[in-house]
Each structure stands twice: as structure tokens, then as C-alpha cells.
Amino acid sequence: MPCSQNPVTRLVPVTADTHISADRTLIDGFDVLLFDLDGVIYTGAQAVPYAVESLNHAASTGKRLGYLTNNASRTTQTVADHLSELGISAVSAADVVSSPEAAVPLLASQVPAGSEVLVVGGEGLLREVARAGFTITRTATPKTAGVIQGFAPDVTWTDLAQASYAIESGAVWIGTNGDWTIPREQGIAPGNGTLIAAVHTATGAFPEVAGKPERHIYDTARARFGAKRPLMIGDRLDTDILGANRSEMASLLVLTGVDTPLSVLRADRDQRPTYIGRDTRTLNEYYAPAVVNGNVATCGETEVRLDRAVLTVVAGDPRGVEALRAACALVWNSSIPPTAVLVPDGLGMGGSA
Ligand SMILES: [Mg+2]
Structure with a gap:
């Protein structure tokens, strides 16, 4: 099909x-399976029921597995280690596509190589920006050509102010992801989209965003894995599935996270998944x-x-x-x-x- x-x-x-x-089985027609993490593979520290067995089985049939994360504060190695600890076989950092990995090429397409870039964010983002050969600054200077903004728990007002100064002076502005919220142990907290909104309110500018539901992170994954027929598996219509549709990728919505049967039924046209499954067991079953x-x-x-x-x-x-x-x-x-x-x-x- x-x-x-x-x-x-x-x-x-x-x-x-x-x-x-x-x-x-559902995955017979696909060569690469791209997974969202939270609500699909784990919830907090716990694995989602059946996820580990289902992913390992899919891998044993020769499918390439990749992982898409908007979280810019963890390195891809940290994510790979977490997935390995849960029991998923043979996960390496190269299997994880993060929003910084999609954001940095986007930045590189708009500012000259080696430019001074103001980084707001955590270790994962800093590492990607440095690896691309940019000069990192934490303070706006007349030489600052770009601002790249991702989430980290220790982002301060000073960081947002410096980003604003650089953007007001004409720097290109890239956001790793636009998630309004981020789930923490104690509850729901402001995410990168909320911090971007603070800079937007101050400057009137809008960033270009790389993570889900924008297509850059899907394009980065497609290119890295050489995917001809990828399938995106996610629990959120407004990020995982919307992004898959924007990048013309088939999608499976699993009912183990944010979205519910009623929200799927009532989804806007651009957020409707290709397939619906109760959990990741659907991958290895007749559909x-x-x-x-x-x-x-x-x-x-x-x-x-x-x-x-x-x-x-x-x-x-x-x-x-x-x-x-x-x-x-x-x-x-x-x-x-x-x-x-x-x-x-x-x-x-x-x-x-
Ligand atoms: Mg999710």
C-alpha cells in the first residue's frame, strides 16, 4: 500500500x-520508523507498556528506527542512553534526531560560516552550534549575526534580554522548537515556545522554528536515515502528526499519551493521522x-x-x-x-x- x-x-x-x-503487518510497507519519545516510548521515568518489546521486534525485522525529540536541553547521547536503559536494543546517539540538529543547519543556511552566534539554551544546543563552527557568544555584540534559542531550565532574563538586543540589531533568529509547555516532575512548566514568546513580545520579531511540527526536523531525519518510506509514530496531533503531514510522511497516532479517541475523531484536517493504534503493538500487527x-x-x-x-x-x-x-x-x-x-x-x- x-x-x-x-x-x-x-x-x-x-x-x-x-x-x-x-x-x-503495518510496518511492512515502510523502511524507517521515526518515534516521538514522551507518551510513545516512556512517560517520565517509566516505559510505556509494550513499547520496548514492540520496538525491539520491529528492529528485528530489519526496520531502521530513529527518534525525534524537540527537547534541546539533553544531548543525543543522553537520550540514547535513556532508551538503552529502558531496554531498547542497540540505540546510539546517531539514531536520535534532536531539534538543535535541525535548527543549526537552518541557521547555517542564513548566516555566513564561522559567524558569531548568541546561544540561549543548554548543553545539547551549545554542542551542536560549536560543532558547526560558529563562534558562540552569550552577550549581544555588533558582530552577532544569529540568535539560536532552545530550552534549558537555567535560561535567565539576562539571556532573553541579550537575545532581544541582538534581534533588534538585525540578527537572524532561529528557535529549536515552539512547545508552549514542558512536563516536569511537579507539573506543567513554561516551555521554549513560551520563552520565545517573551522575546517576540519585546522585539515584535518572529523566529523560524526547526522542531516538530515544522518540517525541518523531519527533513533532517529523512536525509540522515536515507528514508524512502518513513513512518512517524507519535501521541500528539498538533506536533507529531501535523509535522508528518507537512513533510508528506505517513503517520501512526498511538493512544498512550496526550491525544484521546475523541480528540482524534475531532482533529482538524491537517492533524489527521494515516493510522490509529492503541499503542506501539499496532506496528507489528495486521492493520x-x-x-x-x-x-x-x-x-x-x-x-x-x-x-x-x-x-x-x-x-x-x-x-x-x-x-x-x-x-x-x-x-x-x-x-x-x-x-x-x-x-x-x-x-x-x-x-x-
Ligand atoms: Mg509525545
């Missing part, structure tokens, strides 16, 4: 031969496509109807992921706004499939 086709939304007449051999016929959709043993704006599961497990796949195909192909659809309680919230 070409990855440009969308098995969730594609209209398939019931008379067509939609049979796919059950010995095929039943949804088939829409008029106001009915089927997926595996499940049948869903849409009458006016009322969605009903008429056969199969309403809590299974196949009911959700059928419901999404039906709603996304209808003229009814997804937010107006009345959805049965517990749709896709767990259960057998």
Missing part, C-alpha cells in the same frame, strides 16, 4: 477487493483498513453508522480501536463538522482490539 494513500480516510467501495493478507460505504463504515469485525450527526456502533466492540478507525473514516468523509457529531460513550477507549 503506497504510504501516500490514507487507509483511514480513503473511500473504498465495498465491492472492491480490500483484503490484505493477515500475515502482513485492518476502514471501508466507507455511504453512512456506514466497517473495520475488521466492527461496523459504525452515522445518521444525521449521531454515531452508532452497530457491530463489534465499541471500545476497540477498530470502532475508532471506522468512526474517523466515516466522520472525516462526511460533510458534518466533527465537533457536531454525537459520539457514543467510551468509543475506542480500550477493549479487545
Whole structure:
């Protein structure tokens, strides 16, 4: 199945031969699997259930695995060590694509080699900027040609002020990522996007951003792994899936993190995933496509109807992921706004499939 086709939304007449051999798995058509981390592989210090086994199994079938992270404060080696400690086999720093690794080439395309660059951020970002041959400064000077801004817990008002001075003087401004929040042990804290917004408010300028959901980090990954048919696996529609769509990459949304069955069903058009799975086990399983016929959709043993704006599961497990796949195909192909659809309680919230 070409990855440009969308098995969730594609209209398939019931008379067509939609049979796919059950010995095929979802990842059969892909050469590189690109994973988001938080909410897909781990949550805080804990591995997400089934993630380690699923990734190791996928790797054993010859797939190349890569990891995309917007976090600019950890080095790629630190991320690789963390994944290894969780039990994922043979992870090296080169398998991890960080937002600084996407941001630095973006900067290099806009300022001369060896320029003075003001760095706001942590060790991971400093290392990438130095490796690219730029002269690092922490204070704006008349020679500062660029500002690169990433998150670190010790970023201060002084750092933001120096960035503002350089930007006001005409320096190119690149952000590693625009995440508004960052999850910490004690709760939700301001992320890099919030700190960028402070500099934007002071200067009126906007940075160019490299991380998800912008396409630069996906392009960096595609180039590094020589991917011809990559699949992005993530838990967030507004970053992982939006970015995959922008970079014309197939995507799998897993329901182990931020987004829920209801938020998937109600997703904006540009945030709709190609595939939906309850967790990363979906990668190594047969993927039943949804088939829409008029106001009915089927997926595996499940049948869903849409009458006016009322969605009903008429056969199969309403809590299974196949009911959700059928419901999404039906709603996304209808003229009814997804937010107006009345959805049965517990749709896709767990259960057998
Ligand atoms: Mg995530």
C-alpha cells in the first residue's frame, strides 16, 4: 500500500477487493520508523507498556528506527542512553534526531560560516552550534549575526534580554522548537515556545522554528536515515502528526499519551493521522483498513453508522480501536463538522482490539 494513500480516510467501495493478507503487518510497507519519545516510548521515568518489546521486534525485522525529540536541553547521547536503559536494543546517539540538529543547519543556511552566534539554551544546543563552527557568544555584540534559542531550565532574563538586543540589531533568529509547555516532575512548566514568546513580545520579531511540527526536523531525519518510506509514530496531533503531514510522511497516532479517541475523531484536517493504534503493538500487527460505504463504515469485525450527526456502533466492540478507525473514516468523509457529531460513550477507549 503506497504510504501516500490514507487507509483511514480513503473511500473504498465495498465491492472492491480490500483484503490484505493477515500475515502482513503495518510496518511492512515502510523502511524507517521515526518515534516521538514522551507518551510513545516512556512517560517520565517509566516505559510505556509494550513499547520496548514492540520496538525491539520491529528492529528485528530489519526496520531502521530513529527518534525525534524537540527537547534541546539533553544531548543525543543522553537520550540514547535513556532508551538503552529502558531496554531498547542497540540505540546510539546517531539514531536520535534532536531539534538543535535541525535548527543549526537552518541557521547555517542564513548566516555566513564561522559567524558569531548568541546561544540561549543548554548543553545539547551549545554542542551542536560549536560543532558547526560558529563562534558562540552569550552577550549581544555588533558582530552577532544569529540568535539560536532552545530550552534549558537555567535560561535567565539576562539571556532573553541579550537575545532581544541582538534581534533588534538585525540578527537572524532561529528557535529549536515552539512547545508552549514542558512536563516536569511537579507539573506543567513554561516551555521554549513560551520563552520565545517573551522575546517576540519585546522585539515584535518572529523566529523560524526547526522542531516538530515544522518540517525541518523531519527533513533532517529523512536525509540522515536515507528514508524512502518513513513512518512517524507519535501521541500528539498538533506536533507529531501535523509535522508528518507537512513533510508528506505517513503517520501512526498511538493512544498512550496526550491525544484521546475523541480528540482524534475531532482533529482538524491537517492533524489527521494515516493510522490509529492503541499503542506501539499496532506496528507489528495486521492493520485492518476502514471501508466507507455511504453512512456506514466497517473495520475488521466492527461496523459504525452515522445518521444525521449521531454515531452508532452497530457491530463489534465499541471500545476497540477498530470502532475508532471506522468512526474517523466515516466522520472525516462526511460533510458534518466533527465537533457536531454525537459520539457514543467510551468509543475506542480500550477493549479487545
Ligand atoms: Mg509525545
